[in-house]
Amino acid sequence: MRRADRLFQITQILRGRRLTTAAHLASRLAVSERTIYRDIADLSASGVPVEGEAGVGYRLRPGFDLPPLMFSADELAALALGAQVVGAKAGSGLAQHAASALEKISAAVGPTLRARLETTGLHVPDFGETPGAQHIDLLRRAVDQRLRIAFDYVDEKAARSTRFVWPLGLFFWGAVWTLGAWCELRGDFRSFRLDRMLTPEAAGDRFPDVEGRRLADLLRHYHA
Numbered sequence: 001m002r003r004a005d006r007l008f009q010i011t012q013i014l015r016g017r018r019l020t021t022a023a024h025l026a027s028r029l030a031v032s033e034r035t036i037y038r039d040i041a042d043l044s045a046s047g048v049p050v051e052g053e054a055g056v057g058y059r060l061r062p063g064f065d066l067p068p069l070m071f072s073a074d075e076l077a078a079l080a081l082g083a084q085v086v087g088a089k090a091g092s093g094l095a096q097h098a099a100s101a102l103e104k105i106s107a108a109v110g111p112t113l114r115a116r117l118e119t120t121g122l123h124v125p126d127f128g129e130t131p132g133a134q135h136i137d138l139l140r141r142a143v144d145q146r147l148r149i150a151f152d153y154v155d156e157k158a159a160r161s162t163r164f165v166w167p168l169g170l171f172f173w174g175a176v177w178t179l180g181a182w183c184e185l186r187g188d189f190r191s192f193r194l195d196r197m198l199t200p201e202a203a204g205d206r207f208p209d210v211e212g213r214r215l216a217d218l219l220r221h222y223h224a
Contacts, residue, residue: 002072003039006031010039011048011060019057076117079105084124089172091129093137132177132194139179139200142167148207149181151200153192161185165192166207168215180222182213189221 006029013028014020022036029036037054044050049061079102086098106114142149149167154160165181176193183190211217 005072007039007043010036010043014050014058014060019052019059021057022054025058073113073116076105076113077120077122080117080120081122081124084122088124088126089130089133091133091136094140130175130177132197135194135197135200136170136177138202139167139170139194142202143169146206146209148203148205149179149200150203151192152198154196154198160198163192164203165190166213168218180215180218182207182218189218 009029010025013025022033022040025036026033040050040058050058051061052058083098083102087095090098102117106117139149141147147167148164150162150164152160153163162185164184165179166184167179167181169180171178171180171191176195178191178193179197180189180191182188
């Protein structure tokens with residue numbers, strides 16, 4: 001275990017207990033008590049409010065909270081790659097949120113990991129907005145708030161129909177996005193390509209939470 005990870009684990013253990021001995025910490029983390037004494041001293045020197053003494057036990061001062069931002073270099077690479085995918089494929093709204101989240105993470109980690117984050121060799125080329133991605137923000141809000149959606153839809157045979165649906169989930173297939181929903185017209189689950197939707201909008205009311213018409217039911221339908 002990396003030392004930074006061990007310090008984080010000590011903080012988490014102290015947070016969850018009233019009084020913790022060095023022997024207990026050493027047993028949990030598979031190190032010597034002498035190592036624990038050094039780690040406690042380093043935590044105190046860095047501003048973590050550890051109270052107590054050797055031979056008695058330690059605890060964190062009540063009210064202290066440590067943001068869990070002890071990321072490894074590989075974890076940061078995965079986060080950076082994920083943010084790039086969102087920025088390239090998920091529409092402008094989520095792209096802005098992904099960039100903002102990455103900025104906060106970059107500001108919170110140390111200079112070494114920040115440099116790794118900024119120079120990662122993983123890249124997702126942006127060839128322009130994925131067709132239909134402009135509808136993602138509206139549809140994501142509809143999924144979250146259980147809002148009925150109305151839109152005209154053009155299928156693969158160029159047939160046009162008006163649909164009222166209960167949006168349950170958005171799915172990205174590499175080239176296109178689809179909306180999984182309960183379709184009132186068909187009385188069954190249907191998938192709709194976002195790039196074939198014409199001016200989707202909220203229909204003005206929420207759909208009920210009905211057993212057999214939930215996201216879990218949709219996923220079972222997909223795998224049937």
